[in-house]
Amino acid sequence: MTAIELRGVTKEFGDVTAVRDLDLTVEDGEVYGFLGPNGAGKSTTIDMLLDLVRPTAGTVRVLGADVATDGVAIRRRTGVLPDGFSVYDRLSGRKHVEFAVESKDAADDPDALLARVGLADAADRDAGEYSKGMRQRLALAMALVDDPDLLILDEPSSGLDPAGAKEMREIVRAEAERGATVFFSSHILEQVDAVCDRVGILRDGELVAEDSVEGLREAVGGEETLEVAAAGADGDAVAAVRALAGVSGVTRDGDELVVNCDSDAKTDVIATLEEAGVSVADFHTREASLEDLFLAYTEGDAATRDADTAASTSTDVDPTGGDPTDVDPTDVDPTDAGPGDDDPAAEEVDR
Amino acid sequence: MSIAAIARKDFQETVQSRGMIALVALFSLLVAAFAYAVRPTGQSEQFATEVLLSVFVGRFLVTTLVPLVGVVVGYNAVSGERESGSLKLLLSLPHSRADVVFGKVVGRGAALALAVFAGFLLPALVLIAAPVAFNAGAFLGYTVFAAALGVVFVAIAVGCSAASSTQRRALIGGVAIYVLFVLLWGAITGRLVGAAGPVVDALPVSSTQVRVFLRVSNPTTAVEALSNAFLGEQLFTGDSANQQLSAAAMLVFWTLAPPLAGLLKFDTDDL
Numbered sequence: 001m002t003a004i005e006l007r008g009v010t011k012e013f014g015d016v017t018a019v020r021d022l023d024l025t026v027e028d029g030e031v032y033g034f035l036g037p038n039g040a041g042k043s044t045t046i047d048m049l050l051d052l053v054r055p056t057a058g059t060v061r062v063l064g065a066d067v068a069t070d071g072v073a074i075r076r077r078t079g080v081l082p083d084g085f086s087v088y089d090r091l092s093g094r095k096h097v098e099f100a101v102e103s104k105d106a107a108d109d110p111d112a113l114l115a116r117v118g119l120a121d122a123a124d125r126d127a128g129e130y131s132k133g134m135r136q137r138l139a140l141a142m143a144l145v146d147d148p149d150l151l152i153l154d155e156p157s158s159g160l161d162p163a164g165a166k167e168m169r170e171i172v173r174a175e176a177e178r179g180a181t182v183f184f185s186s187h188i189l190e191q192v193d194a195v196c197d198r199v200g201i202l203r204d205g206e207l208v209a210e211d212s213v214e215g216l217r218e219a220v221g222g223e224e225t226l227e228v229a230a231a232g233a234d235g236d237a238v239a240a241v242r243a244l245a246g247v248s249g250v251t252r253d254g255d256e257l258v259v260n261c262d263s264d265a266k267t268d269v270i271a272t273l274e275e276a277g278v279s280v281a282d283f284h285t286r287e288a289s290l291e292d293l294f295l296a297y298t299e300g301d302a303a304t305r306d307a308d309t310a311a312s313t314s315t316d317v318d319p320t321g322g323d324p325t326d327v328d329p330t331d332v333d334p335t336d337a338g339p340g341d342d343d344p345a346a347e348e349v350d351r
Numbered sequence: 352m353s354i355a356a357i358a359r360k361d362f363q364e365t366v367q368s369r370g371m372i373a374l375v376a377l378f379s380l381l382v383a384a385f386a387y388a389v390r391p392t393g394q395s396e397q398f399a400t401e402v403l404l405s406v407f408v409g410r411f412l413v414t415t416l417v418p419l420v421g422v423v424v425g426y427n428a429v430s431g432e433r434e435s436g437s438l439k440l441l442l443s444l445p446h447s448r449a450d451v452v453f454g455k456v457v458g459r460g461a462a463l464a465l466a467v468f469a470g471f472l473l474p475a476l477v478l479i480a481a482p483v484a485f486n487a488g489a490f491l492g493y494t495v496f497a498a499a500l501g502v503v504f505v506a507i508a509v510g511c512s513a514a515s516s517t518q519r520r521a522l523i524g525g526v527a528i529y530v531l532f533v534l535l536w537g538a539i540t541g542r543l544v545g546a547a548g549p550v551v552d553a554l555p556v557s558s559t560q561v562r563v564f565l566r567v568s569n570p571t572t573a574v575e576a577l578s579n580a581f582l583g584e585q586l587f588t589g590d591s592a593n594q595q596l597s598a599a600a601m602l603v604f605w606t607l608a609p610p611l612a613g614l615l616k617f618d619t620d621d622l
Contacts, residue, residue: 013621047621071447072353072445072447075443080443082439083439085436085437085440090367091360099359099444103357142440
């Protein structure tokens with residue numbers, strides 16, 4: 001069965017198109033990471049899954065039913081951690097979970113759920129006194145009521161400290177092992193790497209890539225970037241390097257050559273430069289990080305090429321482009337404005 | 352049951368709200384003060400309780416303060432949750448939007464009814480202590496009418512809240528409801544009837560009937576008519592029985608129609 005199925009979904013808010021002709025399928029039992037920078041349309045898509053927002057065009061089906069007509073029945077089997085929610089300030093944590101249990105006609109023990117998300121000690125306090133991270137945990141406890149078939153988590157790690165984010169991932173993993181489908185959004189790729197079977201990357205309301213994290217890495221190029229301090233490199237030397245097998249691009253950056261190549265080709269690059277009479281003062285390599293990869297899809301132009309590469313990731317299409325003037329997606333500084341900037345605590349990497 | 356779950360949650364939240372507690376305390380003190388001030392001295396009059404309620408408490412406190420508490424309790428029911436984002440948490444659970452609107456009418460209506468009973472408790476003690484024949488039946492019965500009045504205003508305000516996309520609009524709506532029904536109903540409807548004179552003449556009813564209808568159409572005056580009939584032991588009997596029936600029907604109308612109208616709008620909104 002299909003847990004989530006969007007067909008030709010478009011959502012316009014006035015003049016703004018938040019989601020554009022989106023097709024998306026999440027199979028039963030899958031852990032699907034829904035990625036994209038802030039404003040890409042992730043929350044709008046999730047709001048449409050919950051029938052909070054109605055699509056301008058297209059159909060949204062969850063757990064085999066149409067959200068427009070069977071929303072309540074769907075949500076009976078779904079656990080949701082919404083984004084930008086707030087709690088009931090005057091009700092205790094336990095009251096919140098009791099309310100979810102009652103709403104779902106379930107038999108769960110609220111205290112057990114609160115203990116599972118690490119809120120056992122705060123169960124009797126008013127949720128209005130909770131920190132952002134505690135509220136996030138509380139909503140997760142509510143989402144876990146009645147062992148839902150589908151978990152929809154919108155930016156689940158936001159507001160959590162590194163330990164909290166790790167616990168969140170452990171719960172996601174445990175729920176997936178139980179057999180639940182998990183659909184969650186994030187603007188940080190590192191968070192999804194560890195838990196996702198598949199990721200989809202949304203950009204400007206369109207799905208620009210969909211694959212396993214490994215597949216995406218290959219599509220962008222399982223490459224390294226070699227930075228060589230070679231002041232004397234002339235055009236011939238650059239051309240010689242570019243002609244090497246395994247080298248996909250060479251850019252000159254002042255006294256430095258930036259070479260995108262397979263890791264096997266590194267020694268060839270240095271050797272070729274020295275053969276051409278260039279003295280190599282220094283060189284170092286860096287692997288394309290997940291952040292780079294993500295930025296390549298969401299800001300660079302790997303996305304447009306992905307149409308070719310995603311179909312068969314084994315082809316040799318050059319994802320970074322041979323043209324030295326091309327913006328090199330792996331060269332984007334990950335500390336630049338964008339996804340990395342939001343919440344340092346939420347960026348914790350689970351390796 | 353979805354409505355019951357929401358009603359219970361909202362009830363718990365509302366009875367803990369400081370604003371509501373403050374209003375009820377104020378109400379209670381005022382009624383008690385009235386009861387003390389106008390307590391019959393010397394010869395104990397048989398109608399003391401009834402007179403106190405219908406002439407003093409009813410006219411000056413219940414018909415002004417209870418609708419106010421109702422509007423305060425109801426106006427942010429849906430829009431408040433919508434603006435804060437707790438509505439997302441609520442609608443993540445298996446509730447329909449109709450469950451939300453009517454659950455809130457029930458939960459906040461019940462909270463307000465409880466508040467009215469609590470508010471009448473202190474005055475009752477004053478009256479019991481005062482040297483008069485305290486008519487507990489009349490007092491309790493009157494409390495029920497006061498509570499009903501509050502519930503109607505909660506329903507109107509919740510309907511308005513459901514239709515409002517922001518708290519500001521809901522607040523403006525709440526103020527408008529109060530001004531219309533409590534302060535200006537007579538003046539506005541009087542002018543309307545005056546302006547619509549020719550139309551009224553064309554109808555197969557007299558303009559007096561129209562005026563009476565408009566009077567009982569206002570939940571405040573409807574409750575006043577019913578409670579006065581009750582205190583005069585003429586509830587649904589006597590000359591004004593038909594008028595009382597219309598009044599009761601209008602109260603039911605005002606309890607159901609505004610939430611339904613609000614729901615129509617709320618149901619189509621993107622949240």
